[in-house]
Amino acid sequence: MSTLTYTLADSTTMLRRNLVHAKRYPGMTISMILMPVVLLLLFNYVFGGALGQATGGAKYIDYIVPGMMLMIPAYLVAGIAVSIASDKTKGIVNRFRTMPIEHSSILTGQVVGTLIQGLLGVGLMVAVGVAMGFRSHATVLEWVLAFGLIALTIFGLSWLGVGFGLSAATPESASNTPMPILFLPFLGSGLVPTGTMPAGVRQFAEYQPFTPLTETIRGLLMGTPIGHNGIIAVAWCVAFTVIGYLWSRSLFRRKIG
Numbered sequence: 001m002s003t004l005t006y007t008l009a010d011s012t013t014m015l016r017r018n019l020v021h022a023k024r025y026p027g028m029t030i031s032m033i034l035m036p037v038v039l040l041l042l043f044n045y046v047f048g049g050a051l052g053q054a055t056g057g058a059k060y061i062d063y064i065v066p067g068m069m070l071m072i073p074a075y076l077v078a079g080i081a082v083s084i085a086s087d088k089t090k091g092i093v094n095r096f097r098t099m100p101i102e103h104s105s106i107l108t109g110q111v112v113g114t115l116i117q118g119l120l121g122v123g124l125m126v127a128v129g130v131a132m133g134f135r136s137h138a139t140v141l142e143w144v145l146a147f148g149l150i151a152l153t154i155f156g157l158s159w160l161g162v163g164f165g166l167s168a169a170t171p172e173s174a175s176n177t178p179m180p181i182l183f184l185p186f187l188g189s190g191l192v193p194t195g196t197m198p199a200g201v202r203q204f205a206e207y208q209p210f211t212p213l214t215e216t217i218r219g220l221l222m223g224t225p226i227g228h229n230g231i232i233a234v235a236w237c238v239a240f241t242v243i244g245y246l247w248s249r250s251l252f253r254r255k256i257g
Contacts, residue, residue: 032079033121036071037128040064043191044132054196058222062136065129066146066218067190070210072121073154074185077161077178080114084165085174107248111158118154119147136221146220152237153213157181159244166251184210189218209236 044061052060168174188211194202212229219226
């Protein structure tokens with residue numbers, strides 16, 4: 001068997017381990033996925049009447065769902081960081097290192113497991129949105145492209161989460177270090193158009209990564225203009241992945257490997 005074959009086999013084993021762990025101890029996964037759903041309910045039913053006036057006549061639920069879909073990738077960063085930090089501090093990673101497996105599969109299994117859980121969570125978000133009145137006229141291809149972009153986002157942010165987890169001294173600190181990423185969806189165009197914001201905040205909102213991501217998904221699902229946002233969104237996803245992977249690999253080799 002080739003090295004690639006061994007790596008794929010070991011990564012599959014680690015993926016199975018992480019999915020079983022998530023099934024047996026679902027508390028963290030449920031909280032990371034349900035919190036964005038709760039926020040969707042809160043913003044639509046409590047703040048929607050006021051915030052909806054800024055959307056140019058569109059139903060607020062139609063405006064907010066694409067932005068809320070990206071809340072789940074942001075929240076999952078903390079989840080994977082805590083999981084990695086927990087395995088590291090409990091000595092589980094060191095135990096795996098003594099076994100004849102590809103060491104990179106330990107991290108890859110976590111990332112792919114988070115990707116699967118995240119896509120299921122986004123599916124739940126869309127289902128709740130539809131129950132609340134969200135309606136999209138997107139084609140099947142546009143839905144596939146939207147979920148593909150979300151998958152790229154989850155994948156890239158998950159590698160950043162791995163880096164946060166490896167760099168943290170404890171699981172508790174691992175849950176706090178990704179906090180800036182959790183706030184980014186609130187400081188973009190996910191909840192209200194950036195044009196309604198004060199000058200300084202508007203400039204930050206327009207140039208941070210979650211705004212082009214949101215506008216691309218909103219354009220695919222609701223038919224609004226996408227412009228250059230699609231290219232910028234994919235570029236951000238690639239940047240997340242490359243930076244997160246290189247950072248995680250460096251930390252893993254230095255601290256564990």
